[in-house]
Amino acid sequence: PLKLVTFSAGKSPHAWYSLRGHREKAREFMDASQRFGGDPAFERFTQLSRLPGGFRPGKGKQTILYHSATK
Numbered sequence: 323p324l325k326l327v328t329f330s331a332g333k334s335p336h337a338w339y340s341l342r343g344h345r346e347k348a349r350e351f352m353d354a355s356q357r358f359g360g361d362p363a364f365e366r367f368t369q370l371s372r373l374p375g376g377f378r379p380g381k382g383k384q385t386i387l388y389h390s391a392t393k
Contacts, residue, residue, distance in 0.1 A: 323339065323340050323390065324337060324339055324388070324390060325338045325339060325389070325390045326338040326386065326389050326390065327387040327388040327389075328372055328373075328384050328385065328386050328387060329387055330378075330384060331383060331385070332378065332381050336372040352364075352365055372384050374386045
């Protein structure tokens with residue numbers, strides 16, 4: 323399920339999805355994400371991602387566009 327969408331304060335929205343209870347779907351999800359233009363660097367655990375509500379110097383605030391209130 324979609325959990326959160328934030329604007330990068332640059333050019334694109336970024337989405338967070340929950341894989342809770344569906345860990346076996348992680349590879350399928352990453353492959354689909356990359357087919358739709360997702361950044362392959364996010365497969366690295368050390369990759370920094372957009373911080374909802376954060377601030378990018380020279381770009382502005384990374385605004386939250388959608389947040390799911392469910393767990």
